[in-house]
Amino acid sequence: MAQEVRGVIAGGKDEPVRTETILVPDPGPGEAVVEVRACGVCHTDLHYRQGGINDEFPFLLGHEAAGWVESVGEGVTEVVPGDFVILNWRAVCGQCRACRRGRPWYCFDTHNARQPMTLKDGTPLSPALGIGAFAEKTLVAAGQCTKVDAEVSPAVAGLLGCGVMAGIGAAINTGGVGRGDSVAVIGCGGVGDAAVAGARLAGAARIIAVDIDDRKLETALKIGATHSVNSRREDPVEAIRGLTGGFGADVVIEAVGRPETYEQAFYARDLAGTVVLVGVPTPEMKLELPLLDVFGRGGSLKSSWYGDCLPSRDFPMLIDLHRQGRLDLGAFVTETIGLDDVEQAFERMHAGDVLRSVVVF
Missing domain, CATH: 3.40.50.720 (NAD(P)-binding Rossmann-like Domain)
Incomplete structure (x- = not known):
């Protein structure tokens, strides 16, 4: 049964974002529902709001995220409920010519969840970079979840999901x-x-x-x-x-x-x-x-593109370096904010006042 959660929506080009109730379906085959604990405000989200990526409005924004796997669909072996994960926007296929040549970071057939998340009236949402994590929960392909050490703060772990990793x-x-x-x-x-x-x-x-x-x-x-x-x-x-x-x-x-x-x-x-x-x-x-x-x-x-990263290889390694004190991920967090503060965070980003604002749930 679909769950009702709060999420940040970009309804049209250059319109201020708004917080609305969205419906997150139960995970289907190969999918996972993740309870989002933190999500960085990335410039790519502002590009989506400005119509600079495409015009597939409305968008469910947010993609630099970490959280806990709540449930998984049929056939999922990568993660189990209770895993602490960083979300990535390039779930590799394992079958394309790049993957078969041992270069999965160049995968030519990456994928996201097949089912749409929607507004309450049934309008399908386009999740930013296939994630849509300015929301209390989100639906992703299981391959978009990379398990990492749960001792790390979600506010810093999630930054590896995009900008810091790039x-x-x-x-x-x-x-x-x-x-x-x-x-x-x-x-x-x-x-x-x-x-x-x-x-x-x-x-x-x-x-x-x-x-x-x-x-x-x-x-x-x-x-x-x-x-x-x-x-x-x-x-x-x-x-x-x-x-x-x-x-x-x-x-x-x-x-x-x-x-x-x-x-x-x-x-x-x-x-x-x-x-x-x-x-x-x-x-x-x-x-x-x-x-x-x-x-x-x-x-x-x-x-x-995405730092030519392979999340399953790079995310745990960088988290380990952070825990060893060799990579200060906390230095990238300027402020933590609430879900309703994303529009103001865009303004501060545009003015150059922050390195990263992070939505914390």
Whole structure:
């Protein structure tokens, strides 16, 4: 029997979000119902509200979440009721060409729950990234649940479900940052700061944070950056080169998702260095680079989707590092809020006043 719970809905493009009663069905084959304990307010949720992802309104927002498995459907073996889990938006299929080649983080046929959650009048909801966790409970594919140590606070664990994992993975998984490398991170929001943390974990010798906001640069330095560059006041390409012996960084991570900052990343890397795009562009954006420069500079131009992560491998590992004191996930939490405070959290995010607001149930 479907359960009635409270959830945050985006009803139309640029409309303020609202809290409504939603219906969560019993889990079907391969599905799980999760009692959400915490969910981060990610910029992707704001993109959904603004119509920047697609126009499949109404959306049930929220996706950076952790909680307890309440019930599972037929055939579920990944988790059992009572497991503490982090939700992910890429339940791998195990059968596509990427999975069969041993690269499930590139899975081409990821899936979500088949049944819809709905409003009380039967209107189906589109869950953000297939999760919809600004709700007391949510229905997901069982493969979207990754069991982790239950001793960790849900408010920090859930951040691995999107932004923090995307940034750490961009540095470690996609960028291949190694001991002694120089790394520049352009854009020091939640994802960019996570890339800083990832570069530090990997043993980078020099980590250069670039942003236009001194407050964000101060936070990046606390998280692990060794140098900062305010690109309003100085040319970031020249500044990065100046901090790397005139050569450029071994790895440059672009965490903004704009053509201008991508071009900066391209020219701020060393010859044969690596550029990683983890910032999310909008559909109309175009990039123009001299093809001769692309050829002549060598190296790699990579995109990082979800930090090229494999949740079953990466989430427990990063939780262990957090418990060991080697990864301070709590540093990413600016404030904890209630379910009715999401619209105000979007405003603070847009103003650059928070790194992460986290809804706690």
